[in-house]
Amino acid sequence: MSCILSNIGNNLRAFRKRLGISQEHLAELAELHRTYIGAVERGEKNISAKNIEKIASVLGVEPYLLLKKKNQSSTHENDEKK
């Protein structure tokens, strides 16, 4: 399995949960299908750059943050809403 796809999936799930929204709600906001969001979160979809941009926009993060490995993305944890 591709490393980049699992990184994207893990980051997407983490950012979505931070916002407290469901896959369904995220899918609606990003104008994508719920099952597509689920598949991306599981690292099963070879997501395109434009969809990365769409999802990042809804999540309110820079697109590159969806690609970072966990230990590379710790610098933006300060933004986290508790």
Added chain:
Amino acid sequence: MSCILSNIGNNLRAFRKRLGISQEHLAELAELHRTYIGAVERGEKNISAKNIEKIASVLGVEPYLLLKKKNQSSTHENDEKK
């Protein structure tokens, strides 16, 4: 035109030139077509995550660095070979 595609194109070109290799050579190493690399550099291709990973691997950079805006990517300039 999508912001993410032009960021990827600009970063790809910059990293490729840093390595001093042609589009043709990069395409060979990444097992992609030369015209595809050219189109990505011009921000014309909605590149997939797996191809971002392939190209980043050949360029010797983390995939997320291909997505960063220019002013966000200054921290890795120290790695640049002069």
